[in-house]
Amino acid sequence: MRTFLVLIGLVALAGAASVASAQDPVLSVEGTCPGQLRVAWEGAEPNRAAALLFSRVRGAYTIAGGAVCGGTMLGLGTEGLRLHRRFDSGPEGAGEMDGTAVPASCGGYLQIVVIGSPCSTSNVVQIPK
Numbered sequence: 001m002r003t004f005l006v007l008i009g010l011v012a013l014a015g016a017a018s019v020a021s022a023q024d025p026v027l028s029v030e031g032t033c034p035g036q037l038r039v040a041w042e043g044a045e046p047n048r049a050a051a052l053l054f055s056r057v058r059g060a061y062t063i064a065g066g067a068v069c070g071g072t073m074l075g076l077g078t079e080g081l082r083l084h085r086r087f088d089s090g091p092e093g094a095g096e097m098d099g100t101a102v103p104a105s106c107g108g109y110l111q112i113v114v115i116g117s118p119c120s121t122s123n124v125v126q127i128p129k
Contacts, residue, residue, distance in 0.1 A: 026041065029125045031128065034106060037098070039099070041094060046091055048093075054109070057109065069119035111123070
């Protein structure tokens with residue numbers, strides 16, 4: 001069910017397709033868990049809709065065909081897979097966001113998907129334990 005919700009969230013992010021090649025963003029996370037975290041990215045295609053995804057495990061989940069970014073393989077597994085936040089990649093393809101990590105998220109994994117043509121994915125980072 002959560003996987004289905006992630007796909008619906010990605011469909012909601014659809015934007016005009018770009019003819020330029022997508023870049024692979026680089027994701028990083030700093031902070032303590034539970035507690036305050038800062039998630040930062042760079043190297044993304046500028047001014048694109050993006051999604052921060054969470055999963056309890058690493059994996060190789062492929063977004064279903066027909067959905068936005070259909071066929072894109074994530075570095076996340078399906079256990080606890082969910083859309084955490086939608087955002088814009090920023091005018092320079094870089095940015096950061098702060099948040100509070102709850103105990104249940106500690107040790108989990110984050111990845112960014114940037115909507116483009118093709119869609120791009122960041123590296124997978126682990127939330128500190």
